[in-house]
Amino acid sequence: xxxxxxxxxxxxxxxxxxxxxxxxxxxxxxxxxxxxxxxxxxxxxxxxxxxxxxxxxxxxxxxxxxxxxxxxxxxxxxxxxxxxxxxxxxxxxxxxxxxxxxxxxxxxxxxxxxxxxxxxxxxxxxxxxxxxxxxxxxxxxxxxxxxxxxxxxxxxxxxxxxxxxxxxxxxxxxxxxxxxxxxxxxxxxxxxxxxxxxxxxxxxxxxxxxxxxxxxxxxxxxxxxxxxxx
Amino acid sequence: xxxxxxxxxxxxxxxxxxxxxxxxxxxxxxxxxxxxxxxxxxxxxxxxxxxxxxxxxxxxxxxxxxxxxxxxxxxxxxxxxxxxxxxxxxxxxxxxxxxx
Numbered sequence: 001x002x003x004x005x006x007x008x009x010x011x012x013x014x015x016x017x018x019x020x021x022x023x024x025x026x027x028x029x030x031x032x033x034x035x036x037x038x039x040x041x042x043x044x045x046x047x048x049x050x051x052x053x054x055x056x057x058x059x060x061x062x063x064x065x066x067x068x069x070x071x072x073x074x075x076x077x078x079x080x081x082x083x084x085x086x087x088x089x090x091x092x093x094x095x096x097x098x099x100x101x102x103x104x105x106x107x108x109x110x111x112x113x114x115x116x117x118x119x120x121x122x123x124x125x126x127x128x129x130x131x132x133x134x135x136x137x138x139x140x141x142x143x144x145x146x147x148x149x150x151x152x153x154x155x156x157x158x159x160x161x162x163x164x165x166x167x168x169x170x171x172x173x174x175x176x177x178x179x180x181x182x183x184x185x186x187x188x189x190x191x192x193x194x195x196x197x198x199x200x201x202x203x204x205x206x207x208x209x210x211x212x213x214x215x216x217x218x219x220x221x222x223x224x225x226x227x228x229x230x
Numbered sequence: 231x232x233x234x235x236x237x238x239x240x241x242x243x244x245x246x247x248x249x250x251x252x253x254x255x256x257x258x259x260x261x262x263x264x265x266x267x268x269x270x271x272x273x274x275x276x277x278x279x280x281x282x283x284x285x286x287x288x289x290x291x292x293x294x295x296x297x298x299x300x301x302x303x304x305x306x307x308x309x310x311x312x313x314x315x316x317x318x319x320x321x322x323x324x325x326x327x328x329x330x
Contacts, residue, residue: 034301041304045311052315056322063326082264086257093253096294100246211295218286222279226267 040205044212051216054168068154072161073227081225084130091123092214099207107196114190121183175213252293259286
């Protein structure tokens with residue numbers, strides 16, 4: 001309940017509100033939902049610009065140094081990359097199921113949603129774990145920019161591939177970390193019964209973010225791991 | 231008792247079975263992407279990988295992110311971003327492709 005002076009208290013964030021009641025500046029519930037969705041999609045649009053620039057960089061360098069990309073991409077573990085893609089796709093499924101579940105949940109009965117969110121979280125952590133394993137191996141083989149000890153074909157331009165690889169996949173992993181942190185918060189809030197079929201926009205919006213992270217990986221995977229595998 | 235949620239939100243929500251179906255489709259496309267990469271097709275490998283990637287992306291966007299049930303404003307916003315990214319990429323290439 002809003003205080004009579006209209007001042008905002010931090011604890012209001014965690015109070016269940018009856019979202020059939022619409023407050024200023026929204027005229028209807030549909031408008032409020034549309035606003036939340038549009039806001040998130042606009043943010044995802046900026047993320048498209050962000051990764052789009054990086055993909056353009058990748059394309060230019062692959063065009064200029066095609067042989068380097070072909071040779072150096074074979075140093076990446078295709079099976080781990082494929083497994084990671086499957087893990088992220090499955091996490092997208094559990095996230096979509098969580099959003100689906102919350103839209104049918106009665107207040108104080110959001111256990112199913114919490115479990116789906118937890119599964120998504122675990123898959124996300126699994127993705128990060130496999131990434132860590134890959135990167136530690138890369139570091140030990142001296143394929144890490146800053147710890148570069150590669151000797152072999154395409155030696156003069158080889159580091160470029162791994163610079164682009166770690167830049168793009170690293171930034172993507174950062175996005176996954178952010179998603180995982182948010183998921184932690186939401187699992188706790190959902191378990192506390194903050195969300196229901198009358199209040200699910202935060203979960204839907206988080207779902208959009210998580211699906212976007214999956215979307216970026218769907219393109220990163222073939223561009224780095226499947227250049228010309230043996 | 232019918233709530234606001236029932237009236238507005240239910241009709242556009244895909245059932246859980248559709249979500250599972252899309253997931254299976256995504257894993258199949260992943261399998262295809264992976265296996266086709268080992269077939270030597272030269273330049274066409276990249277084009278094929280991107281086409282399958284776009285197919286996967288379309289599935290995720292349309293069903294998981296529920297673009298099909300979203301207001302048209304959302305389509306406009308995201309489409310705008312894609313167009314801007316395309317323009318930026320085009321302008322970048324107009325430089326690099328013209329170099330000696």
